[in-house]
Amino acid sequence: MDILGLTFRQVVEAIGPRPHQVRALRAAYRELVNGRPLASHDADPGLQTPKTDRLEAGPTRGWPLRADILPVVRTHQDGELTKFVQRTHDGLETESVVVPMERYGRSWKTLCVSSQVGCARGCTFCETAQLGLLRNLTPGEIDGQVTAARRAFGRDVRNIVFMGMGEPFDNFDNVMQAIDVLTDRSGLSFSAASIAVSTVGRIQGIRRLAALGRRRLNVAVSLNAPNDEIRSRIMPISRTDPMPALRDALLDYPLRKCQFFMIEYVLIPGVNDAREHAVELAEFLRPVKCVVNVIPYNPRRDSPWPAPSEKSVVNFMTWLQDAGQMCKRRLTKGRDHMAACGQLGNRAIARIDRARDGSGEPMGVPSLAQP
Numbered sequence: 001m002d003i004l005g006l007t008f009r010q011v012v013e014a015i016g017p018r019p020h021q022v023r024a025l026r027a028a029y030r031e032l033v034n035g036r037p038l039a040s041h042d043a044d045p046g047l048q049t050p051k052t053d054r055l056e057a058g059p060t061r062g063w064p065l066r067a068d069i070l071p072v073v074r075t076h077q078d079g080e081l082t083k084f085v086q087r088t089h090d091g092l093e094t095e096s097v098v099v100p101m102e103r104y105g106r107s108w109k110t111l112c113v114s115s116q117v118g119c120a121r122g123c124t125f126c127e128t129a130q131l132g133l134l135r136n137l138t139p140g141e142i143d144g145q146v147t148a149a150r151r152a153f154g155r156d157v158r159n160i161v162f163m164g165m166g167e168p169f170d171n172f173d174n175v176m177q178a179i180d181v182l183t184d185r186s187g188l189s190f191s192a193a194s195i196a197v198s199t200v201g202r203i204q205g206i207r208r209l210a211a212l213g214r215r216r217l218n219v220a221v222s223l224n225a226p227n228d229e230i231r232s233r234i235m236p237i238s239r240t241d242p243m244p245a246l247r248d249a250l251l252d253y254p255l256r257k258c259q260f261f262m263i264e265y266v267l268i269p270g271v272n273d274a275r276e277h278a279v280e281l282a283e284f285l286r287p288v289k290c291v292v293n294v295i296p297y298n299p300r301r302d303s304p305w306p307a308p309s310e311k312s313v314v315n316f317m318t319w320l321q322d323a324g325q326m327c328k329r330r331l332t333k334g335r336d337h338m339a340a341c342g343q344l345g346n347r348a349i350a351r352i353d354r355a356r357d358g359s360g361e362p363m364g365v366p367s368l369a370q371p
């Protein structure tokens, strides 16, 4: 049983241990989801065989447990930032990025995870969009990125952001199950407040998350334009989920008192970086409790736009602040190795996948129908 996508309660339900075994089972579960080899003391206390036999005979005292951590096939180091690639069992790849953080003398690592291989959303500035959607990742494949990162980079991988490949709300159920596993006190024990889900602006997904009542989770929205006219040129989602309706969904969302939305704004030269864009954006966001995260555009392969100049980034932030909108800037890291924001995705994988199924086409947008 691959436990990476299961909470401890689900493992217990599946295995049905005797009451006196639950504590040992919990210890084994915690070790495995954290990517650590089982300690010998975790071997079945009820099994009277030598240690080596126990471990060879079956992992974890006859319990069919294993953590199926996908192999890391490539890593790319760019300064302090590391991108790592895992190979799935069907020959595709997930990409994740470890970003060291530091504030107020404390340091930790943030892990940017993927929720899909590729993406169906077609944002024109994004490398991942060039793949199309190859498939959704399972909860185990999502959490396996965290387990692999903790094993390779240490337990100070403490924040998780769903900002890698894919639109998390297009894979809603698997992402929520993965978050249940991440926050399971018997396992990985992440605080929900240290997890952020970033959406392209799927209104139905935001409303569905609101209905689930997971109020400690952080929500980021990739907006990138001050109005639908500009947004629909770079983000096709704007045609089905227009900005006024998106704002209504944000206003209806049950934010906690000290919580705010992160509004991501990829600054693209000549597209959305003028003074009037900053003023219009601030006006649009005025009723929303939010901070704008200005992200200097990281050119994808064959990009029609360059990266913005330093001056245009500073100007845009000044205009936003003058218009009364709180904002901050995402530092540019990883651009050289296609590990920065919007640069994930290996096009060769997409070609292989399409040749394999003979379709020549990426998958369509999955439905977000309520169960």
Ligand code: SF4
Residues within 6 Å of the ligand: 119, 120, 121, 122, 123, 126, 127, 128, 129, 164, 165, 166, 167, 200, 222, 342
């Ligand atoms: S920006 Fe996000 S939603 Fe848009 S294509 Fe890229 S991965 Fe998908």
